[in-house]
Amino acid sequence: MSRESAEAKGRRYLTEGRLQVLEFGPGVIRATCRGDGAVHRLGWWHGRWGCSCPAGTFGRQCAHLVALRLVAVEPTFAAAGAWRAAAGRRDSVA
Numbered sequence: 001m002s003r004e005s006a007e008a009k010g011r012r013y014l015t016e017g018r019l020q021v022l023e024f025g026p027g028v029i030r031a032t033c034r035g036d037g038a039v040h041r042l043g044w045w046h047g048r049w050g051c052s053c054p055a056g057t058f059g060r061q062c063a064h065l066v067a068l069r070l071v072a073v074e075p076t077f078a079a080a081g082a083w084r085a086a087a088g089r090r091d092s093v094a
């Protein structure tokens with residue numbers, strides 16, 4: 001059996017519903033991902049991606065971060081401003 005790559009594993013985790021995004025805001029993303037046997041905490045904070053799993057703590061792109069980054073981009077303050085602008089437009093229509 002060939003070893004599954006982090007990329008393939010991340011995609012599988014996402015389709016299996018193992019990723020749960022808890023918080024998404026300006027400058028921070030908090031999520032959990034159920035891996036093989038353990039639930040890991042991961043996200044974006046202090047300007048970088050991080051994960052509590054052994055691979056993630058060494059700054060490597062683990063399968064959990066692959067899954068998260070398929071649905072999220074770095075929450076920059078510019079993106080937050082665009083989000084607020086869109087929300088404002090929606091409020092004015094409602």
Ligand SMILES: [Zn+2]
Binds near residue numbers: 042053055062063
């Ligand atoms: Zn990880």
